Amino acid sequence: MDLRQLRYFIGVAERGGFGAAASALNIAQSALSRHIKELEHELGGALLTRTARGVAVTESGKVLLERGRWLLGLVDDIKAEVRTENREPSGTVRLGAPSSVAEIFYPPLARLTAERFPRVQLELGEALTELACDRLLRGQLDLAIVTAPQPNDHLAYETLVIEQVFLIGPPQDPLLKRGRMTVNDVKRLPRAILPLSRTPFPTEVPFFVRVESSTPMKRIVASGLGYALLPYSGIYQEIEAGRLSAALLPWMRAERVLAVPRGRPISRATHETVALLKEICSELIHDGIIRTAQRASAPTGRPDRPRR
Amino acid sequence: MDLRQLRYFIGVAERGGFGAAASALNIAQSALSRHIKELEHELGGALLTRTARGVAVTESGKVLLERGRWLLGLVDDIKAEVRTENREPSGTVRLGAPSSVAEIFYPPLARLTAERFPRVQLELGEALTELACDRLLRGQLDLAIVTAPQPNDHLAYETLVIEQVFLIGPPQDPLLKRGRMTVNDVKRLPRAILPLSRTPFPTEVPFFVRVESSTPMKRIVASGLGYALLPYSGIYQEIEAGRLSAALLPWMRAERVLAVPRGRPISRATHETVALLKEICSELIHDGIIRTAQRASAPTGRPDRPRR
DNA sequence: TGCTTCCCATCTCGTTCCGAGATGGAGGCG
DNA sequence: CGCCTCCATCTCGGAACGAGATGGGAAGCA
Structure with a gap:
């Protein structure tokens, strides 16, 4: 699992569709599709249910969505922490x-x-x-x-x-x-x-x-x-x-x-x-x-x- | 920041050197060097101090080491959670x-x-x-x-x-x-x-x-x-x-x-x-x-x- | 029912990123 | 002073990634 895939998944889940997320994330829809597919393969099941007008998040997708948001927040926190640690000698x-x-x-x-x-x-x-x-x-x-x-x-x-x-x-x-x-x-x-x-x-x-x-x-x-x-x-x-x-x-x-x-x-x-x-x-x-x-x-x- | 870079950094820090980490991580030493360098650039400062016989972890590196270990553990937890969620319908x-x-x-x-x-x-x-x-x-x-x-x-x-x-x-x-x-x-x-x-x-x-x-x-x-x-x-x-x-x-x-x-x-x-x-x-x-x-x-x- | 539209999957191609090996410099050690 | 270790840098081949085009399935509408 990769942070990039996680970001992409969250983007798609939040915007309810690959196309919308693609334009918001500045990435092609095809690339999104492939990344989500790979993530789903790694996690052993569908995270999104594809419908005729967008996607719905599955139960496991909801779990990943919640945890993933938290994880990305943590990553930002850690980066900020290390950066200030770097700015300030200690x-x-x-x-x-x-x-x-x-x-x-x-x-x-x-x-x-x-x-x-x-x-x-x-x-x-x-x-x-x-x-x-x-x-x-x-x-x-x-x-x-x-x-x-x-x-x-x-x-x-x-x-x-x-x-x-x-x-x-x-x-x-x-x-x-x-x-x-x-x-x-x-x-x-x-x-x-x-x-x-x-x-x-x-x-x-x-x-x-x-x-x-x-x-x-x-x-x-x-x-x-x-x-x-x-x-x-x-x-x-x-x-x-x-x-x-x-x-x-x-x-x-x-x-x-x-x-x-x-x-x-x-x-x-x-x-x-x-x-x-x-x-x-x-x-x-x-x-x-x-x-x-x-x-x-x-x-x-x-x-x-x-x-x- | 990427999970891969984080894994590499932790490997180098734990083994005290690029060479040792490279053989343990099954990656070339040059690739390790480049990734750590990139990570340090992103975080705005040195994470490791290079010496003649290995590396020493800087103060900010220690912070990243601790948080990073925790983060990687979290990632594994999340993966396991989503996987069981996928195995068990809910x-x-x-x-x-x-x-x-x-x-x-x-x-x-x-x-x-x-x-x-x-x-x-x-x-x-x-x-x-x-x-x-x-x-x-x-x-x-x-x-x-x-x-x-x-x-x-x-x-x-x-x-x-x-x-x-x-x-x-x-x-x-x-x-x-x-x-x-x-x-x-x-x-x-x-x-x-x-x-x-x-x-x-x-x-x-x-x-x-x-x-x-x-x-x-x-x-x-x-x-x-x-x-x-x-x-x-x-x-x-x-x-x-x-x-x-x-x-x-x-x-x-x-x-x-x-x-x-x-x-x-x-x-x-x-x-x-x-x-x-x-x-x-x-x-x-x-x-x-x-x-x-x-x-x-x-x-x-x-x-x-x-x-x- | 047929047409249009929307949305996603797939294919292909060009670019970027990544990893491997070789080389070189710096420092430790005998 | 030469040898060894360790890391940085360079270059190249391969893998991953992103973009665009194409196609299929479903919904909406006349």
Whole structure:
């Protein structure tokens, strides 16, 4: 049994004749006749009784008529349902980002996701590059924002933004008041504080503390115990509040990279989340919260698979 | 959307790949690929995510998978339902017959219908030829058993049985004891009682009472008030009980005819009822309750429309 | 009764759709 | 780096489908 045959049968039954149904269905009467005949053969009996002026529906035809109308309605419902499901991404996106990025990206991401994709659930975790990549490979994350990741065949990278890096210290620190510093300036620092992640900044800097999260790092710096390297987005609130001061390191960059696992399907929800993150990034740049060293253009790792 | 496409999609989704599904569905992988693609185009989005070793079902695909399985089950249910509906006739059959025929045909008809066609409802009315034909034409009856009806283009006739006619009188009546009577014998009858119907018996017989129903007729005859003409089936109980006596009129016949309206569809239930009536008739002849003058062979009126 | 009209069944032909096989690209795996 | 698996695409032959013409049966009408 075919939906087309069902539609034809219902048309003939409703209009009481092959000819009338043929013109209404935009099909030849002969084709109708043949389809109904085939349907009757498959169902093992007459569905219509042919008379000199039209057709009458048999008892079994009445059953098929009623059920068939219902079935066609169901088909339409299902199509509509799948279509809206397709229009609206859904499912869960598990995202990982370092705490400094999470701090500024997660609030607008949550707001935009709720607004535009109400059927998407977010799981927003905090993880530095190594842990995030590991979780991506284990399938515990769908998407991560990392910094200078190891090249990996099972991960696809796409540069989100390249940020300027600042040396930060206590307010009114004399070392920072020039606004920008050279490599040698930094190498002569008495006490540097770096993130725990091993590969955040490409330049060798002597350190005496590594900290995982940016908040304690900033507290340590604010207390005057040392200097730290951070992009502007991680410290803009403290700078504006006067709790920290900073000097640009023009020769240094922090590259924020989106990472997704390769060889595993990427859900539409994840794709939309990527789009949202790019949008948020642009907004943050526009608002001056992110200061870019260079606009993202070429991907760092292997190119992401093309969007369909 | 087509049921075939749906079946293919479910096959691919369940087996996790085009190739596996292709061999299971006995179809080429290329055809599967094309159908799924078409379905995805119609539903406005991807249903499957293609990976290097198979497919993954997207969110919308999951919806379609669930609904589609349900829909295919429904289709099978509907097919089965229509098929049994086709195997078992159903609906209402409205039958009319004169009371004498009703008396002996209706009980076995009701029993056989209940046994074999439990979904058929019977409406068993009593009507003589004229009224029955009128009701057939008005669409108030589906089928009637009549006697010597007027030819009518809107009615189709089929002879059921031709019965012998008997002259009946009180028990041990002297006129009847010879067992058979000639035309002149009947014409000299003192008091004849005939059915109300105008054309039951083709021979002119003087009468003084016409009665519609056979039961009062037989009571009148039993009381010795006159003689009546009836086929044996109408009086066999009274003959066996000794309440009446009868003499065969070999020159006279009563033809029982099945009548159905022409130009209106005849339901399967009506067809089956006709078959049952013929079967009952044979049984009654075999049991000696109906005495035939001649087996039914050629139809009286225009031939019934052929069975499909 | 004969004619007309209406309606459906059947036949035939051209188009479309569908399925099969071959080929190629992408990714996984040793 | 080569091999294997899996899917997409191309092309071709066959089946299904739709359109038009034809014919038969029944109803309506004169």
